[in-house]
Amino acid sequence: MIGLPLLEHWLEEFTDDAGMTIKSVGLVFSMVRGNVPRRMAEVMEDLRNERGSEVFSALLSESIDVSTSVEEHLPVFRYKPNSKTAAQIENITKEFLART
Amino acid sequence: MQVISFINMKGGVGKTTLTVNVACGLAYLHRKKVLLVDADPQFNATQYLMEDDAYLAHLNDPAKGTLRDIFVPRRPGPVNTVAGTSKSVNKKKMPLSACTASIFDGGDGRGKLDLIPSTLALMEIETSKRGTETKLRSYLQEKAASYDFVLIDCPLLFQFSAKRPF
Numbered sequence: 001m002i003g004l005p006l007l008e009h010w011l012e013e014f015t016d017d018a019g020m021t022i023k024s025v026g027l028v029f030s031m032v033r034g035n036v037p038r039r040m041a042e043v044m045e046d047l048r049n050e051r052g053s054e055v056f057s058a059l060l061s062e063s064i065d066v067s068t069s070v071e072e073h074l075p076v077f078r079y080k081p082n083s084k085t086a087a088q089i090e091n092i093t094k095e096f097l098a099r100t
Numbered sequence: 101m102q103v104i105s106f107i108n109m110k111g112g113v114g115k116t117t118l119t120v121n122v123a124c125g126l127a128y129l130h131r132k133k134v135l136l137v138d139a140d141p142q143f144n145a146t147q148y149l150m151e152d153d154a155y156l157a158h159l160n161d162p163a164k165g166t167l168r169d170i171f172v173p174r175r176p177g178p179v180n181t182v183a184g185t186s187k188s189v190n191k192k193k194m195p196l197s198a199c200t201a202s203i204f205d206g207g208d209g210r211g212k213l214d215l216i217p218s219t220l221a222l223m224e225i226e227t228s229k230r231g232t233e234t235k236l237r238s239y240l241q242e243k244a245a246s247y248d249f250v251l252i253d254c255p256l257l258f259q260f261s262a263k264r265p266f
Contacts, residue, residue: 003109006109011107028118030114030118031114060114060117062114073149073150075124075125077121077124077128077129078128090129092122096122096126097126097130100102100249
């Protein structure tokens, strides 16, 4: 996992140069496959172990409901209110609110 | 007003989906006042929330602006019948109401979502002068204080324009 430290390093350099501070709300797993491949599951678990509560409990799975909601110009929870993706969005939003 | 940027390094991983749906969730489900800024020249968040006709009408309306107009406010100046164009470039900041499209308005205290749309022309600011990247920050501080949340859908990180959210 080198992407995350690189991203954080870049952010730190930029905010230092600009004389500002920002804080992380958290990390969200997105486009998670239904049957998570073993290697990916390991990476997700490693990240949760390393970063603890920084990683959102809620995640967003890969779903056709997303692409069809784009075509309808509606958020998933309005396009398909009782879907798994809608529930995931609602959970992420609740967690987002609790963290901000 | 809290300003939250959605950032990643890689394209096509669901960042815009997450940003748009969280913005909508805050407004529709939690009755928050939300301003969503589409800071990506690929304007995917804009396409997600605006019908094509509404977006084209917004772009073609001289009184309306996109994020590009916040970074590079260059519109024709007022015309004087004696002196001609009194000022070749009007650099006055556009009002926020002119740079937003209303996506949802539940009424007073019942949630609201406005969008600052993006445009392909936003790519032009990659070559703009130093200091341009800070303009969104000052613009939001000045004009968006009444929102509970400002969510920014950032472009890929290596682009200059990704710096603007902070």
